[in-house]
Amino acid sequence: xxxxxxxxxxxxxxxxxxxxxxxxxxxxxxxxxxxxxxxxxxxxxxxxxxxxxxxxxxxxxxxxxxxxxxxxxxxxxxxxxxxxxxxxxxxxxxxxxxxxxxxxxxxxxxxxxx
Amino acid sequence: xxxxxxxxxxxxxxxxxxxxxxxxxxxxxxxxxxxxxxxxxxxxxxxxxxxxxxxxxxxxxxxxxxxxxxxxxxxxxxxxxxxxxxxxxxxxxxxxxxxxxxxxxxxxxxxxxxx
Numbered sequence: 001x002x003x004x005x006x007x008x009x010x011x012x013x014x015x016x017x018x019x020x021x022x023x024x025x026x027x028x029x030x031x032x033x034x035x036x037x038x039x040x041x042x043x044x045x046x047x048x049x050x051x052x053x054x055x056x057x058x059x060x061x062x063x064x065x066x067x068x069x070x071x072x073x074x075x076x077x078x079x080x081x082x083x084x085x086x087x088x089x090x091x092x093x094x095x096x097x098x099x100x101x102x103x104x105x106x107x108x109x110x111x112x113x114x
Numbered sequence: 115x116x117x118x119x120x121x122x123x124x125x126x127x128x129x130x131x132x133x134x135x136x137x138x139x140x141x142x143x144x145x146x147x148x149x150x151x152x153x154x155x156x157x158x159x160x161x162x163x164x165x166x167x168x169x170x171x172x173x174x175x176x177x178x179x180x181x182x183x184x185x186x187x188x189x190x191x192x193x194x195x196x197x198x199x200x201x202x203x204x205x206x207x208x209x210x211x212x213x214x215x216x217x218x219x220x221x222x223x224x225x226x227x228x229x
Contacts, residue, residue, distance in 0.1 A: 031215070042221040043205065055214055089157060099211050100147050100166065105159035 006106035025094030118220035137206030145211030
């Protein structure tokens, strides 16, 4: 397996524009996580899915962020409208629904909102 | 509340020396797994080592070992014979045995290796 695949690797956009981040988890994994990493806040969990259903999205600003998982092999995180404070690295990770397994991370998307 | 505390925002060590990164956690669960991840400048998150809470024996992976003190809820990472390639952010995390199997993360420790 190629691992967790995220696209794009880098995104620069203007304030107010819509941004869509994409993730393909490892085949067979039940869980998919979206994290945001900044220097100030560390690694924040935005939302996670179990078998395509949202388990917890309490970390996600719902007025501008939305996350979807239409099938087991694809997820999106959308920001509309984007703001400069959204500038961060966004990670997608996936894992099995088991206690003893780690989460596997994608390479991350570095988002810059100017 | 389930939390992970990494009290050292930054650590530095001379190449070839040994360094220990601290991690404490708080959970009321009895069944959980603990993890250390490494994030080098490439920003890829890589699993370094894992420990099952029910196991007394400390996990070891080559130059990396842990000191797991369950009663004290402490899970420190020891890196022996430090190498330049060990320079990275290190994150401590645990996965709880409740129905959601959430991962709880620490804030990270930046490790600097001095040549």
